[in-house]
Amino acid sequence: MIVAVILVIVLWGWLRAFAWFDPVAFCRIHIDVELLEGERGPIREAIALVRREDPLAYRALCRWVDRIQEERQCDAGDPQANPRLRGQSAIAPGVLDPALIRARAAPGCYVRGSRVIVLQRPPDDGDGPALVRTRAEALKRLAAYSQSFWLERVR
């Protein structure tokens, strides 16, 4: 009996440690963050906000997204494709394709063909309710993109 309880606790901890885990909704979404800089807490808060405010969006998130990754930015193109910019380590934002600039400024993006959402890593001072709200809205929108992608494939 004691062994069973310990096993359940270990299993619960393992399922929850690196993920959003909501057994009632059969929902587990892995959360990847940078080892030293990242925090899963704010991402969990954003998912919790989606669950509270928009059950339909939460259901879509659980069904169509299996991983959330925190990255420096979303790259919707490679600046090196422009020969004038190739080899430059620091590229001034002004010379970039406007689509790339918008992608880099976006709070997150969805990678078509996957069930992965990428969230932009916040600046050091970017924290608090505003960040949670921005991310919650991004999660709703990006989960809908994933849903559309996979449902269109079935049709």
Added chain:
Amino acid sequence: MTRRRVLMLGAIVVVVAVVAMRYFVWWDVGARCVIGLRPSLVGYDNTTVKRALATLKHGSREDYQKVCVHVATINPNPSCGGFGGGCFWHFEGNRGRASIDVSTEHGLIWTVAIIVHETCHAIQYHEGRPAQFDLEHECYGEDDRILRALVQFE
């Protein structure tokens, strides 16, 4: 050999096979695609490479088929491309299905882009581009194209 030893040996073989399949082989029976994944020594495990291959498979079938045809092995360890890039080596051993080096440091999006970029170099090598051809320009164009096709942000 006793029955117990046979069972233990069988269990060990099964565990080794499962670990090998999970971490060191991309095997897509339907597409007849087998790609070996070298062990990663830097902590970015091979599942990122597998996730990138799965993303290509569903997101861009044509690019996925090119990878299957031209690439035999993916090395996820840092090489000449450092932690953030990839490499293709021009040598006789890469004349058949090639080996490409792909860093997974910058997550799924860039792993997909680097696989497409290095596969482009493998195709160039296999098809024999003429002298003076700008090899990098063609392949940067390819990774730019796949990023624009797959990354949806608005």
